[in-house]
Amino acid sequence: VRPWSPSATVGVVGAGQLARMTQQAAIDLGVELRMLGRGPTDAAAAIGNVSFGDPRDLDELRRLAGGCDVVTFDHELIPHGHLVELESEGHLLRPSAHAKLAAQDKLHARTAMSAAGFPVPRFEPVASIEEVERFAGHAGWPLVLKRRTGGYDGRGVLVASDRDEAEAAGVADGGWIAEELVPILCELSQIVVRGADGEIVAYPLVRTFQEDGICVETVAPADVPGDVAERSRAMAEGIAATIGAVGIVAVELFLTAGGEVLINELALRPHNTGHFTIEACVTSQFENHLRAVLGWPLGETRLLAPAVAMRNLIGTGEANPAENAAAALREPGAHLHLYGKEPAGGRKLGHVTALADSPDEALRTCRRAIQNLQPKEVQWTS
Amino acid sequence: VRPWSPSATVGVVGAGQLARMTQQAAIDLGVELRMLGRGPTDAAAAIGNVSFGDPRDLDELRRLAGGCDVVTFDHELIPHGHLVELESEGHLLRPSAHAKLAAQDKLHARTAMSAAGFPVPRFEPVASIEEVERFAGHAGWPLVLKRRTGGYDGRGVLVASDRDEAEAAGVADGGWIAEELVPILCELSQIVVRGADGEIVAYPLVRTFQEDGICVETVAPADVPGDVAERSRAMAEGIAATIGAVGIVAVELFLTAGGEVLINELALRPHNTGHFTIEACVTSQFENHLRAVLGWPLGETRLLAPAVAMRNLIGTGEANPAENAAAALREPGAHLHLYGKEPAGGRKLGHVTALADSPDEALRTCRRAIQNLQPKEVQWTS
Numbered sequence: 007v008r009p010w011s012p013s014a015t016v017g018v019v020g021a022g023q024l025a026r027m028t029q030q031a032a033i034d035l036g037v038e039l040r041m042l043g044r045g046p047t048d049a050a051a052a053i054g055n056v057s058f059g060d061p062r063d064l065d066e067l068r069r070l071a072g073g074c075d076v077v078t079f080d081h082e083l084i085p086h087g088h089l090v091e092l093e094s095e096g097h098l099l100r101p102s103a104h105a106k107l108a109a110q111d112k113l114h115a116r117t118a119m120s121a122a123g124f125p126v127p128r129f130e131p132v133a134s135i136e137e138v139e140r141f142a143g144h145a146g147w148p149l150v151l152k153r154r155t156g157g158y159d160g161r162g163v164l165v166a167s168d169r170d171e172a173e174a175a176g177v178a179d180g181g182w183i184a185e186e187l188v189p190i191l192c193e194l195s196q197i198v199v200r201g202a203d204g205e206i207v208a209y210p211l212v213r214t215f216q217e218d219g220i221c222v223e224t225v226a227p228a229d230v231p232g233d234v235a236e237r238s239r240a241m242a243e244g245i246a247a248t249i250g251a252v253g254i255v256a257v258e259l260f261l262t263a264g265g266e267v268l269i270n271e272l273a274l275r276p277h278n279t280g281h282f283t284i285e286a287c288v289t290s291q292f293e294n295h296l297r298a299v300l301g302w303p304l305g306e307t308r309l310l311a312p313a314v315a316m317r318n319l320i321g322t323g324e325a326n327p328a329e330n331a332a333a334a335l336r337e338p339g340a341h342l343h344l345y346g347k348e349p350a351g352g353r354k355l356g357h358v359t360a361l362a363d364s365p366d367e368a369l370r371t372c373r374r375a376i377q378n379l380q381p382k383e384v385q386w387t388s
Numbered sequence: 389v390r391p392w393s394p395s396a397t398v399g400v401v402g403a404g405q406l407a408r409m410t411q412q413a414a415i416d417l418g419v420e421l422r423m424l425g426r427g428p429t430d431a432a433a434a435i436g437n438v439s440f441g442d443p444r445d446l447d448e449l450r451r452l453a454g455g456c457d458v459v460t461f462d463h464e465l466i467p468h469g470h471l472v473e474l475e476s477e478g479h480l481l482r483p484s485a486h487a488k489l490a491a492q493d494k495l496h497a498r499t500a501m502s503a504a505g506f507p508v509p510r511f512e513p514v515a516s517i518e519e520v521e522r523f524a525g526h527a528g529w530p531l532v533l534k535r536r537t538g539g540y541d542g543r544g545v546l547v548a549s550d551r552d553e554a555e556a557a558g559v560a561d562g563g564w565i566a567e568e569l570v571p572i573l574c575e576l577s578q579i580v581v582r583g584a585d586g587e588i589v590a591y592p593l594v595r596t597f598q599e600d601g602i603c604v605e606t607v608a609p610a611d612v613p614g615d616v617a618e619r620s621r622a623m624a625e626g627i628a629a630t631i632g633a634v635g636i637v638a639v640e641l642f643l644t645a646g647g648e649v650l651i652n653e654l655a656l657r658p659h660n661t662g663h664f665t666i667e668a669c670v671t672s673q674f675e676n677h678l679r680a681v682l683g684w685p686l687g688e689t690r691l692l693a694p695a696v697a698m699r700n701l702i703g704t705g706e707a708n709p710a711e712n713a714a715a716a717l718r719e720p721g722a723h724l725h726l727y728g729k730e731p732a733g734g735r736k737l738g739h740v741t742a743l744a745d746s747p748d749e750a751l752r753t754c755r756r757a758i759q760n761l762q763p764k765e766v767q768w769t770s
Contacts, residue, residue, distance in 0.1 A: 010428075010429065010431075010433070010434040010728040010729065010730070011708050011710050011728060011729065011730055011731065012434075012710065012728060013710035013711065013713035013726055014713070026415065027415075029415070029435075030412050030415055030416075033408065033409075033411070033412055033435050034412075034723070034724060034725050034726070035713060035724060035726060036710045036713060036724075036726025036727070036728050036738065037713075038434070046392075047392065049392075051392070052392040052394075052420070053411075053415050053436075054435075288721060288743075297717060300714070301714070302713070302714040302717050303714065303717045303718045305717065305720075306720055306721060310692045310693070310743075311692070326393050328393050328394065328395035328418045329395065331395035331396070331417060331418060331419075331684065332682070332683070332684040332685065335679060335684050335685045335687065336685045338687075338688055339670060339688060341416070342416060342417060342418075343416050344395055344416070344417060344418025345418070346392040346393060346394060346418050347392065347393065348392070348393055349393065356418065361670075361692075
């Protein structure tokens with residue numbers, strides 16, 4: 007007799023906060039989660055079944071996949087060839103290696119989306135400063151330079167105002183794409199979940215707010231004009247079906263001053279802009295991701311309140327906001343999520359979610375709670 | 389540098405499903421939970437930081453308490469003297485040894501509640517069959533016999549119709565109380581949380597449904613006449629303050645045919661009749677229990693939907709309902725909680741919660757989901 011009777015066993019490449027919150031959902035479902043982390047400071051390491059190893063090592067991936075019904079991911083930093091190899095050896099990956107590539111390689115994603123007729127900013131692969139200048143010739147300066155792979159939280163993305171700045175970025179290394187700088191009205195995120203049978207459910211459209219390239223706040227439903235929500239949803243559903251994703255597909259979008267909705271980035275895993283779903287939706291993104299990758303029926307995505315906001319807790323130095331947890335909980339309705347990570351400047355250490363009758367009210371609760379966690383940072387005056 | 393940075397460390401005596409669900413709440417709060425379990429088949433053993441030992445061994449309790457900011461409980465089966473000893477050694481127990489006694493010893497609880505003016509069924513300690521007969525002389529047959537300590541899920545409680553049945557129960561052993569058999573309209577549960585500073589918050593009144601002495605279903609808010617909800621709440625708040633509890637106080641109540649509300653049992657820990665709070669309330673009973681024992685502010689207890697129901701998944705044999713998890717999730721709005729326990733007849737293996745516009749609708753969803761988990765049990769025809 008096994009010491010316990012899981013309903014299924016899921017492998018997760020990665021053991022960060024996404025895996026940590028997936029573990030909470032896995033507990034409800036009786037699912038055993040086995041995670042491959044980098045080391046004991048990973049957010050999930052203290053609370054889950056995590057073995058440590060390099061996700062760029064095929065043997066580590068094999069060891070993880072060996073005992074699991076299915077393997078999924080909490081990040082993108084896995085060599086694509088390894089994923090193809092695992093599949094050829096008979097392991098079930100969800101999303102598949104092919105689908106996952108859309109989140110791993112920005113050039114592949116842009117090319118595939120564009121070919122399928124989805125609206126993307128003008129882009130071009132660039133391998134030299136001359137190619138950047140040629141692209142600037144029709145897209146204009148400033149323009150955006152992005153590394154094809156490995157970027158996250160604004161890393162690997164920069165705005166270059168001229169040739170000198172582009173040169174300083176090191177585009178001659180290869181592995182970059184250039185993009186037009188789109189005049190943005192606001193940024194949005196549309197999260198959908200695609201089941202193994204092709205069923206798709208969509209979460210409410212989210213408006214996102216960035217600081218220094220990191221998403222700091224989200225509100226849902228997004229306060230956007232006209233049929234933007236409808237178009238965003240149709241686009242995300244189309245993308246999920248086109249790439250054959252299974253699990254969460256998070257589509258970061260630009261709403262342009264001209265009313266266009268353009269694809270920014272894709273993620274094929276639970277996403278920071280979907281954390282609000284834990285308290286605010288019938289089924290959280292984490293549970294729905296598990297349901298999808300296990301081939302189980304998807305859960306309802308409806309909001310339980312008129313509005314919801316989320317604010318990330320971003321480290322400002324060595325101060326440990328966890329010491330102020332009680333102060334954060336003084337705010338009625340503030341849902342605290344601490345990731346148990348070592349504090350460091352710029353690091354995501356947690357988040358706060360609040361449900362309310364209006365987005366502004368929800369945001370105010372989140373901000374007060376975050377300010378109580380970081381009392382030395384006087385961030386808002388009202 | 390510690391591998392992670394918890395906001396606090398809480399010891400839990402016990403590692404069953406209550407500890408398992410408390411661990412899910414602890415993850416959100418960045419709280420490190422250290423549990424003392426019986427063995428690897430405990431519900432929390434597969435998902436948390438559990439050491440194994442006998443909770444009747446004072447040294448095991450000392451080892452647990454040693455590294456923790458506070459110690460709390462997921463069951464009652466700890467010698468009261470050990471709790472007193474731990475406190476005298478300087479360990480912080482919440483609830484305190486004194487308060488916990490009200491849930492450990494039914495005679496103590498009845499006597500204390502009665503002395504404080506709270507309505508309880510007529511009762512008397514009995515140590516011989518003659519004493520039972522004397523009690524029956526004024527309370528009548530049938531009557532209820534309860535062991536003072538150690539009972540749960542209907543164990544240690546029986547209805548005796550006559551002297552022979554009372555004798556068969558073995559009351560001559562001592563350690564029993566006799567109670568009048570109250571004419572019950574329905575059973576209720578009122579859960580309140582008392583903070584370390586004396587603040588009290590109350591969850592909505594719950595109606596509970598028993599089979600074979602085990603609670604199988606709950607609905608909230610309870611559909612009770614007149615001021616029953618108000619009286620139940622006032623009573624539970626009064627009890628929590630009277631015994632000086634910190635954390636959850638679950639008061640099981642009888643509503644009599646005459647409209648009286650009488651105290652049945654007390655539990656000073658998260659309670660089966662409060663599982664609905666995970667999805668249906670702003671703050672779950674598990675999070676509020678942690679907040680309380682840590683001396684943190686309590687969270688809101690409001691319902692997020694008009695009605696909510698919960699049905700327990702009770703094992704019927706060796707069949708493992710976890711294998712049918714996907715089928716349960718076919719029911720829209722059914723929230724599944726599997727405890728990862730080895731299947732056995734009569735064992736609580738999980739529960740399902742559903743929010744809806746009416747209690748009946750919520751109950752129907754729960755029942756369909758449970759039936760999908762146990763397809764061989766044809767339990768309902770409509």
